[in-house]
Amino acid sequence: MKPIRHFFTGAALTMLLALSYSAAQAKNVVEKKAYMFGFSASFNDSTVYFTTIQEVDSVWFTQKKKMLAGRSNYSNQLRDYCNDKLNQPKRTCIVVGNKSLKKVEKKYEKMKKMYTQNKKATYDVHFIPEEDFKFVTAYIGEGKENVVQSMPQKRPKAPKDKKKDGKMPPPPKK
Numbered sequence: 359m360k361p362i363r364h365f366f367t368g369a370a371l372t373m374l375l376a377l378s379y380s381a382a383q384a385k386n387v388v389e390k391k392a393y394m395f396g397f398s399a400s401f402n403d404s405t406v407y408f409t410t411i412q413e414v415d416s417v418w419f420t421q422k423k424k425m426l427a428g429r430s431n432y433s434n435q436l437r438d439y440c441n442d443k444l445n446q447p448k449r450t451c452i453v454v455g456n457k458s459l460k461k462v463e464k465k466y467e468k469m470k471k472m473y474t475q476n477k478k479a480t481y482d483v484h485f486i487p488e489e490d491f492k493f494v495t496a497y498i499g500e501g502k503e504n505v506v507q508s509m510p511q512k513r514p515k516a517p518k519d520k521k522k523d524g525k526m527p528p529p530p531k532k
Contacts, residue, residue: 385421386498392417393462394426394455394493396436396486397469400448405482406473407440407449409491411462417455418498426455428498439491453493 391413398407418427426432432453440446454469456462473481 386418386427387421388416388418389457391415392455392457393459394453395466396453398436398440398449398451407484407486409486410488411466412488412493414493414495416495428496429453431496432493
């Protein structure tokens with residue numbers, strides 16, 4: 359009798375944990391605006407690139423940890439720019455973003471100082487102006503990544519049928 363009781367107790371605990379985990383998963387929420395910058399480096403040379411701090415509309419964050427959702431999408435945008443426009447393939451790109459401009463500026467200055475005032479190693483630091491590269495808003499929701507956000511289009515309303523003398527009107531011509 360005891361093994362059966364232990365089996366059912368274990369099964370019940372497993373079900374409870376599974377249900378609580380699925381309810382506690384991070385969901386994505388959209389913010390009206392956020393600030394971010396990108397950084398690109400390569401292990402093959404000492405050239406690094408910084409983008410300017412940019413304001414991006416409709417950015418998705420994880421609800422639980424308040425982290426930028428879809429960071430890979432934004433870093434891929436920077437990597438594609440470096441590959442196509444700068445002829446710098448196979449670069450490692452990161453994106454730092456937050457809802458607070460002050461927090462992003464603090465990280466930007468810290469990283470910039472690390473690469474411009476480093477006495478042990480010298481880096482060739484380049485800054486990418488906003489006119490040359492701008493982050494594009496990415497839609498991150500319901501497990502769909504790397505899809506550019508777009509507004510749904512409205513469908514035209516169908517005309518209402520009006521009966522005259524008990525007869526149906528002819529279908530509208532297209």
